[in-house]
Amino acid sequence: MTETVLLIGTSKGVLVARSDQARQSWELEPLQLMMSTVYGLGIDRRRATPRLFAGATSEHWGPSLFHSDDLGRSWSEPEAAPVAFPASTGTALIRIWQVEPGLDSQPDLVYAGVEPHALFRSHDGGITFELVEGLYNHPHRPEWQPGGGGACLHTIVPHPTDPNRLLVALSAGGVYRTADGGASWEPANRGIQSYWMPEDQRFPEFGQCVHKVGTHPSQPDRLLAQNHFGVYRSEDYGNSWEAIENGLPANFGFPLLVHPHQPDTAYIFPLKADSERMPPDRRCRVYRTRDGGSSWEPLTVGLPQSGYHAIVLRDALCTDRGDPAGIYFGTRDGELYQSLDDGDSWQLVASHLPDVLSVRAAMVA
């Protein structure tokens, strides 16, 4: 029997909702990892029973990375800190923003993106991690700035076929990529704007505030990015980017999700501006492209269309990769919506939750 698991990271802990293959109704379980903020959720589908991850930060007791091998019924962490900066760095972990498994050919490799800006790598399935020093020691590092959410490395995109290639995004440092397994890194931001810079310096080599990057395994050279003002596409794995904003009511926002089965389909949730972080016209609208970003259309059926103020954060839009694919998003006013028809219509899964910071989902046979 197939079980669908929906992980919901909130400002007060992590919630698990369960359903079956049809996903018509959901059972919401009690809050776990209580009183921690959970920005970084991950699911390692390479195991017979997927391993779930929750990067949780307690304001009192600090950050840690928890894992679950029973689909979220219980959570564990090792005795020693799973993610910690070496003493030589003089740096301490603030938050885990991203947990991303490696390729199927690297079954125990798991990456973690953290605040302050750094990438960690695990070779034991995500129990213990080591700092990727090639990126930490990058000469640009002293010039990276924090975004509004912090100095975070929030996006990790493994190349689907080449285990030596990896792409990350930082706020505010921009997109970086490696072709040698993390030993060396180069910025990949040509064409992405830093609107806050003086007019003649708005396309720097690095320093952009890229909010999320998405890709599809069948088209590894195509990347889509939601930037701090600007939605972009690259057809050459980040060598260059072009703006793709046809049909959008605004180009600010946080999440971006590529459909798991349709490489030309992707979703974003536009906001009016960084100075007005609310949906345009106060309408809850997901925007979808069916043509790789060349045009965008609003998706509104089942979503509130007046007086709506909530936003969707960068990791609060996800898919379960099922058939049909479930698309989910959570909001900062504690609602969770799903679509089972590629976004044509949406249903409310849960409400009155703590503010939702992240969501991840998986179907488990």
Added chain:
Amino acid sequence: MTATLHLPAVLRPSADGQGLVPVTATTVGGALDDLAHSWPQLERRLRDEQGVVRRHIRIYLGDRDIADLEGLATPLGEGAQLHIIPMVSGG
């Protein structure tokens, strides 16, 4: 010197349910170092990986905040009583 660490209820699962944990040290910092050997998961709740006490925690020696004494260098006498106090903070 043998001292006793008093834990708030929320931390006791990290010490097998104990509310009182014995430590051997001559300073408060040494007590936390000792804790790192015996209860590493508990110790990292109190300090970050650079040894800095977390921002929303207070450590009292008897009825004195160690921040008003010598911080982690505060000396401990035999039988010292250390209290971990989560600050009243948050939203």
